[in-house]
Each structure stands twice: as structure tokens, then as C-alpha cells.
Amino acid sequence: MVKVVIIGSGNVAQHLIAAFQNAPNSGTEIKLVQVYSRQIATVSHLVELAKITTEWDALMEADLYIIAVSDDAISLVDAALPFKNRLVVHTSGSVPLNALNDENRKGVFYPLQTFTKNKAVDFRTIPICLESENATDFQLLNKVAKSISDSIFAINSQQRKALHVAAVFVNNFTNHLYQIGEEICQDHQVPFDILKPLITETANKIMVLSPQDAQTGPAKRADAVTIEAHEAFLSNENHLNIYKILTQSIQHNGK
Incomplete structure (x- = not known):
């Protein structure tokens, strides 16, 4: 024993x-x-x-x-x-x-x-x-x-550190993005629950696809008109900065 x-x-x-x-x-x-x-x-x-x-x-x-x-x-x-x-x-x-x-x-x-x-x-x-x-x-x-x-x-310790950093991205940062999404919904009197099926489907997709293959959205499509409209809509400077950084990251990853 x-x-x-x-x-x-x-x-x-x-x-x-x-x-x-x-x-x-x-x-x-x-x-x-x-x-x-x-x-x-x-x-x-x-x-x-x-x-x-x-x-x-x-x-x-x-x-x-x-x-x-x-x-x-x-x-x-x-x-x-x-x-x-x-x-x-x-x-x-x-x-x-x-x-x-x-x-x-x-x-x-x-x-x-x-x-x-x-x-x-x-x-x-x-x-x-x-x-x-x-x-x-x-x-x-x-x-x-x-x-x-x-x-x-x-x-090993180095691999574990890499896993921990990766976990911050896929868990902590993702949850923070949920919070931002909820704040945007609340500011415009929209129920956050409407987004929950989308959240579930996105999480389910990476069980069968790589994250890169599962990526969708205006940044992936290089849809400049929609991106500019979103940026003009976002009045919260922090939300806007995060939107721009993530958009740039997705576009850079697609090159």
C-alpha cells in the first residue's frame, strides 16, 4: 500500500x-x-x-x-x-x-x-x-x-512551464475575453446567454480541429470593412486595444 x-x-x-x-x-x-x-x-x-x-x-x-x-x-x-x-x-x-x-x-x-x-x-x-x-x-x-x-x-520543468503559459492563454485570457464580451452585452442591454451556444461550439471544434483550422471571423477573412466598423463601435479604450492586438495577431498568423 x-x-x-x-x-x-x-x-x-x-x-x-x-x-x-x-x-x-x-x-x-x-x-x-x-x-x-x-x-x-x-x-x-x-x-x-x-x-x-x-x-x-x-x-x-x-x-x-x-x-x-x-x-x-x-x-x-x-x-x-x-x-x-x-x-x-x-x-x-x-x-x-x-x-x-x-x-x-x-x-x-x-x-x-x-x-x-x-x-x-x-x-x-x-x-x-x-x-x-x-x-x-x-x-x-x-x-x-x-x-x-x-x-x-x-x-520536465521546462515543458511544464510552457504548458502553464499556454494554459494562461487558453484558460485565463479566454475567460477574460468572456468577461469583456459580457460587459459589451450589458452596456447594450443584450443577454450574455445568447453567446453561450457559440462559446460551446467553439470549444467543441478544437476537439476535432487544430485551433488554426477552427479560426473564423473578420480578421481571418481580412474583412477590413467589418474590422473598421467594430473598432469605431468600441468606446472602451481597453476593449479597443485588445481587439486591435488580437486582430493583428490573427492576421499575422495567417500569413
Whole structure:
């Protein structure tokens, strides 16, 4: 049996706790034995009280310790661990493996997904990107990852950084564009819901087409008349600047 300890209580930590608790082989092959949280109440709805600790010195012996905290807190948490030569991993997309100290064996256990508290996700569909210093530790990480996901990848720190940057474009920036679209609708008393089928269809298309092949719109068509009309319509300077930058990017990509 592989014993796992999760350190943290934020979005990623809570979803990992739920995933391990709900895994088909939970308690047999892979077992979540403990959760460290500064406040018990934060995770008490996910795991029994006996498995929660608020003290570093009370951390149980385990095969794997998963640090699931904010990027800027990883080194502080790592330095507080009261043991040596155990396998310690973080869940960050942008922090390199070597950011962990040399007191323990290092690794990365990065689930590439956007997480929101109290919103359930199907963890089996979430890609988990793994990295370790040696093959033995990778085999253990792979076994643990497969217990909660069907999508596992060996990704080094540089590749993971590239994935994280790409994720900002396809997730965070795209969501911000949704917000701008909603603001434009609100300014002109148009329901944003009218756009939701379009959003869904666009997302579905890239499941079968490359983003370049799926691209449509006035910039793709080099429709100068429509582009000029849109730019004249946009009174918000920030919206206008973003429109121009993205239009130029699409046109440049088509050359």
C-alpha cells in the first residue's frame, strides 16, 4: 500500500483530497493517511478529523507527501518539513522541481486543470504531469496518479512551464475575453446567454480541429470593412486595444 499525505487546504488540495477519497482503490493500493491544514475546519468536510493535523511534528510517515499550496508558499512549507530522504512533490505548473530543497527526494505532481472550491470535477479526465529525480520515484508517482486519473504525462520543468503559459492563454485570457464580451452585452442591454451556444461550439471544434483550422471571423477573412466598423463601435479604450492586438495577431498568423 502507498501511503499519501496532502499538505494544504486550498482549491487544489481540496480536489486532490476528494479524488483520493473517492478513488476505486482508496484504502487498498493507495491510501490518503493524513492531511495537513493550518485550520481544521477548512478540510473537515472532506476527511475525518482523525486524519487532519495542524502540527508539522505530527506528520505521519508516508511514501509520498504532496505539497498543494500557493507557489509563493512552497519553499516555506518545504523548509518546515521535519524529516529527510522522503519523497516530496509540489503541484505547481510554474515552480521548477529544483525549487524543493535537497533534504528530501524531489518530484512534481501537477494536475492541469482550473479548480474552484465546491465545484466538483471528474478527476479521471484531468491530465497529471509528473516529474522526479529518478525512475523509482517516478514509478511510484505514476502509480499514485493512475489511481485518480486516466491521463498521465512525463513532463520536465521546462515543458511544464510552457504548458502553464499556454494554459494562461487558453484558460485565463479566454475567460477574460468572456468577461469583456459580457460587459459589451450589458452596456447594450443584450443577454450574455445568447453567446453561450457559440462559446460551446467553439470549444467543441478544437476537439476535432487544430485551433488554426477552427479560426473564423473578420480578421481571418481580412474583412477590413467589418474590422473598421467594430473598432469605431468600441468606446472602451481597453476593449479597443485588445481587439486591435488580437486582430493583428490573427492576421499575422495567417500569413
